[in-house]
Structures are given as C-alpha cells and as structure tokens.
Amino acid sequence: MIQIENVSKEYQRRGRSVTALQPATLSVEQGEFVSIVGPSGSGKTTLLSMLGGMLAPTSGTVMVLGENLYQLDVSARSRFRNEKIGFVFQNFNLVPWLTALENVQLPLTIGRAEAAVQRNRALELLERFGLADRADHKPSELSAGQQQRVALARTLISTPRLILADEPTGNLDPDSRAMVMETLRECQKQFDQTVILVTHDSSIAESAERKLRITEGVLTEEQPRLNVASA
Ligand SMILES: Nc1ncnc2c1ncn2[C@@H]1O[C@H](COP(=O)(O)OP(=O)(O)O)[C@@H](O)[C@H]1O
Numbered sequence: 001m002i003q004i005e006n007v008s009k010e011y012q013r014r015g016r017s018v019t020a021l022q023p024a025t026l027s028v029e030q031g032e033f034v035s036i037v038g039p040s041g042s043g044k045t046t047l048l049s050m051l052g053g054m055l056a057p058t059s060g061t062v063m064v065l066g067e068n069l070y071q072l073d074v075s076a077r078s079r080f081r082n083e084k085i086g087f088v089f090q091n092f093n094l095v096p097w098l099t100a101l102e103n104v105q106l107p108l109t110i111g112r113a114e115a116a117v118q119r120n121r122a123l124e125l126l127e128r129f130g131l132a133d134r135a136d137h138k139p140s141e142l143s144a145g146q147q148q149r150v151a152l153a154r155t156l157i158s159t160p161r162l163i164l165a166d167e168p169t170g171n172l173d174p175d176s177r178a179m180v181m182e183t184l185r186e187c188q189k190q191f192d193q194t195v196i197l198v199t200h201d202s203s204i205a206e207s208a209e210r211k212l213r214i215t216e217g218v219l220t221e222e223q224p225r226l227n228v229a230s231a
C-alpha cells in the first residue's frame with residue numbers, strides 16, 4: 001500500500017539547508033501496524049508529512065495505493081488525501097469555532113455527502129467514543145482526551161485506508177491514551193486499515209508488529225524478535 005524509494009528531505013532555511021531525512025526506502029502492506037520512534041527533531045513528522053501527501057520530498061518517489069503522490073497535481077493530490085488518508089495529530093487540530101459534531105462532519109462536508117446521512121454518521125461516531133452529550137461543544141469546552149476522541153471520530157468518518165498518527169497520545173491522560181490505542185488497533189483489525197504511528201511511548205511502540213526508528217534523519221527497521229517458543 002506504501003512504497004517509498006530513496007525519499008529524502010532537505011529544508012532551506014535562511015539560505016542554509018537542513019537535511020531532515022536521508023534517502024529512505026520502505027514498503028508497507030495494507031493492514032500493517034507500524035510504529036516510528038526517534039528523538040525529537042530526527043525527521044519523524046517530515047516522513048509522515050511526505051507519506052500523507054502534505055510535503056513534497058527533495059528526492060525519491062512516494063507511492064500510496066498505487067498512486068505516485070507527487071506526480072498528481074495539487075487538486076488531485078488533495079482529493080486523494082481526503083478520500084484515502086486520515087491524520088491524527090498530537091494537538092488534535094480541531095477547528096476551534098466548530099462544534100464537536102461539525103468537526104467530525106468536516107471530511108464529509110468536503111466530499112458533499114448528503115446532510116442527514118453525514119449528521120447521523122457523525123453522531124454515531126461521537127456516541128461510540130462516549131461523546132454523544134458533547135456534540136454541541138466547541139473544542140475549548142472539551143478536555144484534551146475528549147478533543148482527541150473528536151479528532152479520532154473525524155479521522156474515522158471517511159474510513160481512510162491509511163491512518164497517519166503523529167504522537168497522538170502525547171498530550172493525553174492514561175485512560176484517553178488507552179482509548180486512542182484501542183481505537184487504532186480496531187481500525188487495523190476490523191477494517192484492515194494501515195496505521196503508521198509516531199510515538200514517544202516505548203510500550204506503545206513495542207506493541208506494533210513493525211518498528212521503525214529514525215535517528216538524525218536515518219530510517220532503520222528493527223528486526224522482529226525471534227520467537228523462541230515456536231522455534
Ligand atoms: N518547515 C521546516 N523548515 C526548516 N526546517 C524544518 C522544518 N520542519 C522541520 N525542520 C527541521 O527538520 C528536522 C526534522 O524535523 P521533524 O521532522 O519535525 O522531526 P521530529 O518530528 O522527529 O521531531 C529538524 O531539524 C527540524 O528543525
């Protein structure tokens with residue numbers, strides 16, 4: 001579902017160039033759950049942004065679901081992103097002036113689904129996340145955990161094939177953290193969604209089937225441990 005080949009990124013800042021990612025090659029199958037760890041500033045968000053069609057690489061190709069993302073024009077790429085890719089961020093990225101319900105409906109509004117259908121889907125998801133009675137609240141009236149649940153509902157409403165999560169549990173209490181992780185697991189198990197998760201939490205990272213690490217812009221994969229019991 002994802003093939004990247006020799007993808008690198010250099011940022012230009014005040015005439016100086018910063019190498020955020022050294023040429024990286026990686027493929028990920030549909031339905032895999034992949035964690036990415038690494039120190040702050042090592043290039044994790046840069047990689048995720050390039051996978052998500054939000055940041056053009058300096059070199060290399062990014063293929064997602066058979067599309068060469070940066071060969072698409074801007075509007076085709078944003079349509080593709082809307083339909084196929086869901087994002088979950090550390091800071092939730094909810095629209096502050098919209099209610100919880102309106103935030104969840106946002107991806108559908110863009111896709112022009114029918115109004116009543118949209119509303120029901122959004123309410124269903126809010127209910128599933130225990131937020132039925134918060135539908136009319138603005139993000140500022142919600143706790144961090146509740147905001148992240150709204151953000152998850154917004155991500156899941158369009159059933160994206162690929163979920164990119166950038167430290168989604170970084171600002172959360174333990175209960176909300178567990179809920180976010182359970183939800184991402186369900187996405188993978190129930191709907192075969194591919195999940196790529198950047199995290200600082202080593203126990204979360206360890207629970208992934210595939211573990212990637214980025215150190216100073218160099219992407220490496222940890223080999224799965226040998227299962228001695230079944231050997
Ligand atoms: N828009 C930008 N312009 C210039 N440099 C950037 C930009 N975004 C990130 N960087 C630099 O690229 C490197 C990797 O950043 P990032 O991908 O955000 O790391 P991480 O997510 O692992 O903390 C850092 O040195 C950072 O300062």
Ligand SMILES: [Mg+2]
Pocket residue numbers: 044045046166
């Ligand atoms: Mg980051």
